[in-house]
Amino acid sequence: MSRDRLYLFDTTLRDGAQTAGVEFSLEDKIAITRLIEELGVDYVEGGYPGANPVDTAFFEEKRTKSATFTAFGMTKRAGRSAANDPGVQGLLNSAATATCFVAKAWDYQVKLALGSTTEEHIEGLGDTVRTASGAGKEVLVDLEHFFDGFKANPEYALSCVTRAIEAGARWVVLCDTNGGTMPAEVRQIVGTVLKFAPGDKLGIHPHDDTGQAVANALAAVDAGVRQIQGTLNGLGERCGNANLITLIPTLVLKPYYAERFETGVTEAHLERLTHISRAFDDRLNRAPARQAPYVGASAFATKAGIHASALLKDFSTYEHVPPESVGNERSIMVSQQAGKSNLLTALSRHGIVLEKDDPRLEKLLATVKEREARGYSYDGADASFAVLAHSVLGTLPSFFDVEHYRAMVERRHNAQGEEVTVTEAVVKVRVEGELLMSVAEGNGPVNALDQALRKDLGVYSKRIEDLELADFKVRILDGGTGAVTRVLVESRDGSGERWSTIGVSSNIIDASFEALYESITYKLLKTEAASVSAAEETLQHATAVG
Numbered sequence: 001m002s003r004d005r006l007y008l009f010d011t012t013l014r015d016g017a018q019t020a021g022v023e024f025s026l027e028d029k030i031a032i033t034r035l036i037e038e039l040g041v042d043y044v045e046g047g048y049p050g051a052n053p054v055d056t057a058f059f060e061e062k063r064t065k066s067a068t069f070t071a072f073g074m075t076k077r078a079g080r081s082a083a084n085d086p087g088v089q090g091l092l093n094s095a096a097t098a099t100c101f102v103a104k105a106w107d108y109q110v111k112l113a114l115g116s117t118t119e120e121h122i123e124g125l126g127d128t129v130r131t132a133s134g135a136g137k138e139v140l141v142d143l144e145h146f147f148d149g150f151k152a153n154p155e156y157a158l159s160c161v162t163r164a165i166e167a168g169a170r171w172v173v174l175c176d177t178n179g180g181t182m183p184a185e186v187r188q189i190v191g192t193v194l195k196f197a198p199g200d201k202l203g204i205h206p207h208d209d210t211g212q213a214v215a216n217a218l219a220a221v222d223a224g225v226r227q228i229q230g231t232l233n234g235l236g237e238r239c240g241n242a243n244l245i246t247l248i249p250t251l252v253l254k255p256y257y258a259e260r261f262e263t264g265v266t267e268a269h270l271e272r273l274t275h276i277s278r279a280f281d282d283r284l285n286r287a288p289a290r291q292a293p294y295v296g297a298s299a300f301a302t303k304a305g306i307h308a309s310a311l312l313k314d315f316s317t318y319e320h321v322p323p324e325s326v327g328n329e330r331s332i333m334v335s336q337q338a339g340k341s342n343l344l345t346a347l348s349r350h351g352i353v354l355e356k357d358d359p360r361l362e363k364l365l366a367t368v369k370e371r372e373a374r375g376y377s378y379d380g381a382d383a384s385f386a387v388l389a390h391s392v393l394g395t396l397p398s399f400f401d402v403e404h405y406r407a408m409v410e411r412r413h414n415a416q417g418e419e420v421t422v423t424e425a426v427v428k429v430r431v432e433g434e435l436l437m438s439v440a441e442g443n444g445p446v447n448a449l450d451q452a453l454r455k456d457l458g459v460y461s462k463r464i465e466d467l468e469l470a471d472f473k474v475r476i477l478d479g480g481t482g483a484v485t486r487v488l489v490e491s492r493d494g495s496g497e498r499w500s501t502i503g504v505s506s507n508i509i510d511a512s513f514e515a516l517y518e519s520i521t522y523k524l525l526k527t528e529a530a531s532v533s534a535a536e537e538t539l540q541h542a543t544a545v546g
């Protein structure tokens with residue numbers, strides 16, 4: 001059976017940014033783009049250039065590698081042409097390859113919210129699409145309130161679709177903006193739209209207000225649309241958007257969809273799904289939902305006492321897909337095999353190759369599990385996993401030891417009588433037998449400790465020169481007096497690589513220091529091979545000259 005191409009459009013950085021309590025920094029947007037691209041989606045909608053400084057800065061350069069970099073904005077405002085509309089021009093002058101314009105497909109909203117007429121709005125839609133398409137952009141149109149608009153005035157809603165296509169839109173996206181449409185209605189309405197527009201130009205943008213965004217996306221695909229818009233972990237306005245982390249494995253692993261549709265998602269992308277979902281939650285500073293389909297910690301967890309015997313004969317007795325296909329793991333007390341497979345994959349990402357029966361693997365697995373029980377989480381801290389693995393496997397070079405550190409925060413009055421807060425840190429490290437002490441000031445205790453730790457690492461100083469802190473996140477794991485603090489530090493270097501490390505302690509400074517220490521250790525680990533071969537070359541050269 002020949003398969004239709006189904007396109008996946010991620011709007012985490014745009015509709016996801018409209019979630020209550022979520023605020024993305026530029027650093028967040030850059031890092032989340034990398035996560036989204038690991039999924040193998042076709043489009044990344046990065047935000048709304050011109051709406052706020054972060055989004056404007058984000059669109060100053062192309063941020064995607066494989067996905068089409070897309071900017072969102074509204075169609076031209078009434079009373080001016082698209083060529084003279086600063087909002088439209090902001091999108092056209094951005095580094096985006098595609099522009100997605102929102103227009104209103106419900107006549108009531110046009111009159112009420114825009115104070116305009118349907119004739120004027122539809123003219124504006126056509127003008128905006130023609131202008132953007134003439135400027136060389138791939139054009140998408142999000143038809144806001146499409147399903148409610150269709151129920152109120154099908155003629156107007158349908159004419160928005162046909163006008164956008166006539167004007168040159170590559171995609172017209174039918175939005176269930178208020179999220180109240182039922183899957184059966186989606187199927188029925190899309191069926192009618194298909195009499196006026198081809199399915200390979202239609203998309204669906206469902207909201208989750210009745211918990212059916214994923215069902216509505218699938219209903220629309222069944223009816224004939226060929227693009228789905230959604231977000232990581234279902235983030236989005238109010239109750240969220242269609243969850244791509246749920247939809248993607250369904251489209252790829254379920255024979256009903258896999259036999260009919262082809263996406264850009266490969267098996268390798270799918271195996272990163274759990275990691276991506278949890279790393280995204282870590283970035284949002286929220287606990288991953290244990291019962292999330294496919295990727296939750298409970299998605300493949302079984303109460304061993306009840307189901308163990310059947311599971312041991314055949315895992316499919318209680319699993320609808322194999323957990324490793326989505327990078328998750330089975331949680332059964334009587335078997336550690338899946339855990340080992342997971343570890344082998346994670347180790348190979350760091351160039352560590354082990355046999356499955358290597359006894360050190362069992363030790364590493366036990367260590368990871370024991371540390372995760374204490375609050376560590378290696379899903380969002382792959383660099384800490386690499387450091388831990390080398391340490392347990394006995395392959396971690398002894399770069400430096402921290403003998404002592406101290407951080408001091410003082411609130412006092414300066415000579416002018418103003419209140420000032422002064423922060424200072426002292427770190428003593430031992431490098432190749434030599435004791436080195438550094439003192440630094442910072443804008444807070446963690447910053448001061450970071451400065452002091454990196455100030456003098458003796459022979460290693462040169463190798464960490466281009467190391468920078470990109471982000472710092474704190475999460476309190478349990479409330480009350482026994483609270484445990486988890487700190488995630490994101491670092492980057494001149495090669496463009498970014499990595500995350502973790503620290504856990506009842507003391508926030510201790511947790512931060514651990515994460516900073518591991519970041520430097522990871523940087524030294526990753527430069528170790530290059531440093532050894534440079535030393536060997538120098539030695540060979542000296543021998544040849546000598």
Ligand SMILES: CC(=O)SCCNC(=O)CCNC(=O)[C@H](O)C(C)(C)COP(=O)(O)OP(=O)(O)OC[C@H]1O[C@@H](n2cnc3c(N)ncnc32)[C@H](O)[C@@H]1OP(=O)(O)O
Nearest residue numbers: 048050051052074075076077078102103104113114144177
């Ligand atoms: C359904 C959705 O999710 S659509 C996406 C919504 N997302 C956002 O709004 C997030 C980003 N938005 C923003 O930062 C701001 O709204 C901005 C910068 C875009 C505009 O800010 P302001 O100029 O202050 O306008 P404000 O937000 O108060 O109102 C929206 C304006 O856009 C107009 N408008 C809304 N949709 C459209 C449209 N599709 N075409 C033309 N005009 C539109 C409204 O009539 C209103 O015009 P008015 O200022 O003349 O009253």
Ligand SMILES: CC(=O)C(=O)O
Nearest residue numbers: 102142144145175177
């Ligand atoms: C465009 C959009 O986000 C919506 O209609 O929901």
